[in-house]
Amino acid sequence: GYRDRRHSPPYYDESEQEDPFRIFVALFDYDPLSMSPNPDAADEELPFKEGQIIKVYGDKDNDGFYRGEIRGRCGLIPCNMVSEIRAEDDETMEQLMKQGFLPLNTP
Template identity: 60%
Template sequence: MLELDVLIYPDEVRVATPEDIREWELESASQLSIPITRLFVALYPYNPAAMSPNPDTAAEELPFVPGQIIKVVGDKDSDGFYHGESGGLSGYVPSNMVAEIPVDDEYLKYLLMQQGFLPVDHTGIPLSHSASIPDDVVVRRMVALFDYDPWESSPNIDSEDELGFRAGDIIYVFDDMDQDGFYYGDLHGRRGLVPSNFLEPLPWN
């Protein structure tokens, strides 16, 4: 059976030409706005019933715990809330209690969502108690994008000076990278060199 696309006007009906269809597709594509999906990690515990600044709409907000990964679509609203989903639930998320994980790779986003959590350390790093790190050093927080095993992947002979880690680990790095592209970092109290191309910055707030 032959199928034809037709255009219906108030005063006529005619068969659509290829040019008509192309023009319609371009117009439709320009009108479609595909929202960008972003990943956030919860920095603090949040119980809307007890903590929400909007008691009347607390039931529409998403509860979460530190380290929980939240998928957010769109920008925050005028009240400073995102709309997100995590663990099969969806609701509003206060923007001041989460931090964006700057990941552009869609497959990595999928893996992080499947994982569901990142290990979050809120105690910070006690630099004043470390003789090897000056008090005034710049400390940055980064998230590992991939697994890294120095024994298998390191380009350096002295790989025993490096840290191994897994995708999703939060690593605190000190100062700038060296000429070989490595940071000096801390992971759960272990310190060593970490390759910068395996990490992405993770904002503090």
């Protein structure tokens, strides 16, 4: 919105400013080559393992895919295979990103 504008400098340094993203976790293993609903696009999708932390940018598209990033690789993520994590604070988020995995089988 408008009110944020005056706080940010008129230009920004690429390294400083990042797209807002949300943190998701993979609920299942996913291999696009064998599991993708549209095999033609399988190479645009990211494979992942259950418990893997995924950065997601923006909202899902009409096909139900998010634009996401895993370990620096960008691609499409099927929305029904992942779930959003709400981190308590930035520190928790940093920690999760560092680990790259969420232990799902903890009580």
